[in-house]
Amino acid sequence: MTALDLSSPVAVVGTGTMGQGIAQVALVAGHPVRLYDTVPGRAREAADAIGVRLDRLVEKERLTGAGRDAARARLTPAESLDGLAGCALVVEAVVERLDAKQELFRALEDVVGDDCLLATNTSSLSVTAIGGALRRPGRCVGLHFFNPAPLLPLVEVVSGFATDPASAARAHDTARAWGKTPVGCADTPGFVVNRVARPFYAEALAVHEDRGADPATIDAVLRESGGFRMGAFELTDLIGQDVNESVTHSVWQAFFQDVRFTPSLAQRRLVESGRLGRKSGRGWYDYREGAERPGPHTAEPADAPAYVVARGDLGPAGELLALIREAGIEVRAEDVRADGVRTEDADRGTRLVLPGGGRLALADGRAPAASRDTVHFDLALDYRAATRVALSAPPSAAPRTVAEATGLFQALGKKVSVIGDVPGMIVARTVARLVDLAVEAVAKGVATAEDVDTAMRLGVNYPVGPLEWSRRLGADWVRGVLGNLHECAPSGRYAPSPALTRHAYAADEQEGTSS
Structure with missing residues (x-):
């Protein structure tokens, strides 16, 4: 392990919310920390603010009083950049402008030793470009913390084009020693989280x-x-x-x-x-005092159908059949072709047939209006645990079909939201695109599959990582959804990436081999 020794001083330049958070993380980990800001007196104010946060940690019994006192003793505001001499790591959290970061790092090179790591907390700028201003660009690495830094575990460790692998390894191991979960990634737009x-x-x-x-x-x-x-x-x-x-x-x-x-x-x-x-105070919602939060559209209660006819394999929604039976609704099987699809339905996928003759199908990216009397239902992470299901009712759907579809899901204990005629609905199109960008990122060497999934779970609290989602859904199903969306809107926005196509073929071959 190449983490910095706890006796090594760490400097943070820029004392806004993120800078203070990063300083607190290094401080609680046990390092001497020096704070610097170009605005006179700002570093002292930041040190005081961090001291207040340490007091709160003691109140919450996350830090002992002795630990707080020792941390405060290790925290030093610096009056100038010269006060950062001797630091083993400097993390900048200044304004998100390339020229400002380059100017800062050029000045730091005249102050710190040759073995000092220079880390940028940028979330959108090129680490390569920031390091390009240095005489020794190999020491420059991205350490992208997520706000609030003391609470969120993820840190993206970004290697620029010229970053020395040893510098990236030291930054990675230091972040882990600080109690964070680091993921390594290449210097591409958005890194992992903001890209995917x-x-x-x-x-x-x-x-x-x-x-x-x-x-x-x-x-x-x-x-x-x-x-x-x-x-x-x-x-x-x-x-x-x-x-x-x-x-x-x-x-x-x-x-x-x-x-x-x-x-x-x-x-x-x-x-x-x-x-x-x-x-x-206002955005999509109104946060002003006394403002009411609008609720989602929820369908009125409807009668459950007495039975449904299952045609073919429902794929990612297959567990619905067990839920329907558990709700006391009869599931009738219908003879199908060897590949699981009736001949007359071969171009429309598999579905449930309701007593009135209307159909209920999982959203697959095709325009609902292009189907006959068919209502689509949205993808769910877990249909058993889901508390709400969206239905898309095109003008071609008969009122009875909408009512029977609504009553069916309500009988399963789900709230129902009937939305407009939208290809891919909400969850299906979102997850399909997340999977596509994640697969592409791995294929292009941005990060490993494991690190991509870790980054998305910890960085933005996704329930599962996109690559895990792909395994659950099947890469071919994801590619099919995107292909259908691309036919509906052929701008290129939904075109499956070549990486996803290769991924789907590989998954099919592996499944064929295992069977």
Whole structure:
């Protein structure tokens, strides 16, 4: 292990919220910590603020009084950059501007020793470009903490083009010694989390822009069916609409305006109006005193059908058949072809047939309006645990079909949200795109599959990592959803990546070999 010795001083430059958090992490781990800020007196104020946080840790019995006193004794505000001489690691958390970070690191090279690591906490700039200003660019590494740094475990350890592997290893091991979970990644736009997570926000915004559902309903479906901790609209309100849009725009520009990362016009208008989320009192939701939080659209109670006819394999929704039987509803099997599909349904996939003759099918990315009397239901992380299921009812669906589909899921103990005619619905299209970007990131060497899944679980609290989701759903199913979405909207936004296609073929071959 090459972690820094606890006797080695660590410096933090920039004493905003993130800088203070990083300093607290290093301090509690046992290092002497020096704080510096270009604004006179700011470092002293930050040290006082960290002292208050240490007091709270003692109150919560997460730190002893002796530990707090020792930590305070190790914390030193620096009056100038010269006060950082002798540090083994300097972490910058200054303004997110390339010129400012390059200027800082050039100045630090004249102060610190040749073996001092220079780490940037940037979330959107190129580590390679920041290190390019140095005489010794091999010492520059990204240490991207997530806010609040003392609480969130993930740290992305980013290797720039010129970063020495030994520098990355030392940064990685030091973060682990600080009690964090580091993941290594290459210096690409958005690194791991901010690259792979874009569809979570983008698809929710797209459904809203297409008038498929309101924000409260989309958020409820993502939480209660998709298993996400928060919905996209409430999460961006928490992050700050301006911050979230800025990251999206930065990733989009860095990928040469790749259509898969295109920012949302609806979010742009929200930012322009000053509705930045919780910090401004209003965003997608109203946080002002006395304001009521809108609830999701929930269907009125409907009668459950007496039976359903199962045609073929429901794939990722296969567990529904057991739930339907447990609810006391008869499941009738129908003779099918050897491959599990009736000849007349071969071009429309598998589904349930309701007593009135209408059909109920898992969202597969095709436009519901293109189907006959068919209602689609959304993907769920776990249909047994899900408390809400979304249905998409196109104009072609008979009222009886919608009522029977609604009553069926209500009989399973689920709330039902009926949304508009939206291909891929909400969870299915979101998860499919998350999987695609994750598979592509691994294929391009951004990070290992294990690190991608770890980053998404710990960095943005996803219920499972995208690669694990791919294994559960089947890469071929994911590719099929995206292929159908691409046919509906052939802009390139939903085109399955070559990496996903290779991944699907490999999974098919492996399954064929094992069988």
